[in-house]
Amino acid sequence: MYTGKRALVTGGLGFVGSNLAIRLARLGAGVTIVDPCIKGCGGNPYNVRPVRDRVSIVSLDIADAEQFAGAIAESDVIFNLAGEVSHVHSMQYPERDLQLNTVSHLRFLETVKRIKPGIRVIYASTRQVYGAPDYLPVDESHPVHPVDFNGIHKYAAAMYHLMLSERGEIDGIALRLTNVYGPRVALSAPCQGFLSHFVRRLTLGQGLEIYGDGEQLRDPVYVDDVVEAFLLAGSLREPQSRVFNVGGPEVLSLNRIAGIACRLAAGVEVCHRPFPESQRTIDIGSYASDSSRIRRELGWQPKVRFEEGMARTLEYYRAEWPHYLDPDDLEPRCQLPEHRGVVRRLRYAAV
């Protein structure tokens, strides 16, 4: 489906974006990555090394889409994965989160709809928009009540995609991703979710910590399965729906997730700790996706079970960790060391 097609991948040096870009390049697509590697967002040029000679990289913010209008014009499909994913950062620096997750997407889509009207745009949305679930598993009709700025801002961006699609200006699809894990997730950018934190600690030979009693449920999904969902959404002819949950193949407690991961890493242990204050208010309890819509309408299904996916992930970092861990910064901190600089730079580029 993708051979000879041109794909634009925003956030394409980040975790999911780089895995998608690599897969697209291997399928024979012409790939342009847009990613300025904004501190804290997980972008890492090393991520696309396997296809470095086969992809173009534009080091610009998507808010500056006018400056890469040519790349937009020649694209057949856009995978829009740019943004900041940290819930914790969003509560510390809400305007930064608004800039990265909403303002920039408004500017990007305003440019896209003018330069390439009607183009398919697949947006990386998140299960986070549902907040603390009213029921499990959570389907796409579940009410939206985000528990932090990140969820609000990413929901606004998703609504841009859907509203402009209703108007026929773009052809948008939003994938609401559950917790994604796998190779190429940032380990030096903390606050990227508990799975990235687990991988970091196991890679460093440290034990795992679980907040609360550990009976909270999650349905982790391996990044290759998520990439497959993006590819299917990008090649779908006539979408019946525009919003799809993307959940994992198993629903597991945090205790079980940590137990499997520790067994794979061998020799490390799990301990329980009370919720730190910064995390407590944005905890959402148990979550599990109802992914029946994407199974039915796109024929997607997750193939990689957690044990297998986590084994592959740890294997990746066993060799590659020096590219993902700053040896001077081995203590994770939920702080953006240069956040002031980032905010100041964006302040004058905004609305």
Added chain:
Amino acid sequence: MYTGKRALVTGGLGFVGSNLAIRLARLGAGVTIVDPCIKGCGGNPYNVRPVRDRVSIVSLDIADAEQFAGAIAESDVIFNLAGEVSHVHSMQYPERDLQLNTVSHLRFLETVKRIKPGIRVIYASTRQVYGAPDYLPVDESHPVHPVDFNGIHKYAAAMYHLMLSERGEIDGIALRLTNVYGPRVALSAPCQGFLSHFVRRLTLGQGLEIYGDGEQLRDPVYVDDVVEAFLLAGSLREPQSRVFNVGGPEVLSLNRIAGIACRLAAGVEVCHRPFPESQRTIDIGSYASDSSRIRRELGWQPKVRFEEGMARTLEYYRAEWPHYLDPDDLEPRCQLPEHRGVVRRLRYAAV
């Protein structure tokens, strides 16, 4: 309830805000209005003339809340009605709408929660967040799917209020208002909704135009009833709910609304026209509110029937029209004459 209390009313020189400020002042509250009268948003200092000597007016954008921190600190309750209401403007100038309806509210609430943690804040939300209804009447559980930027941006602001309330940082309530009409609505700022447009034309002795077949339903609510809803929400002790629909006492077709209004104005007629392109894509068909939650939990009910409310409205403008119509600008235009200036000014004040 309000005697001796201090109330801050943002957007307090606008349509609903000024009616609320007048009522609060007459109830014996100390009222501070925050309203910079941004072009196109309906602010008009003349609106509060009846209580001019009894209210303080701060001519600042709510985004600059640090500059009126003292007024926030001494407030007992905040009525947050600042914003731009025009659907059409939002599609023409989406970044302007984002600035006025989202960015500024983020900054405002970040200041409020720091200076006056836990304060009751009642936000003027809108039925527009529901988009084209899936069913009638629309209750608060109806899915959200805004059809324009204005709806997306106002929904994000409402979510700020609710999310910060969940976290205990403010004590927020959002009222989702249906079409409001009454004295003090701007007549020179076009694109403020069809009821304002009708009043304008009748005040000028012009006939009414209806887009489409006129069988679309609405449940117009008179501004005094809306003011009452704000007052009740402001004095509620322990909210069971934080989101309330505020609908009118009758569900009427546009044909019936126009027929009643023309009869009151005497001597003008109704004609039907196809939807103009600028309006077509943001039309939502029929709408009617289910207001049973606010009736039940706040004891509110709308008292003014449309015929009575429209008679009062036309009576108001018969005497006051010179303060609401620029004689050099008697042709309504869905353009903000100075929008470029406004956007440029905001560009550097933003995120």
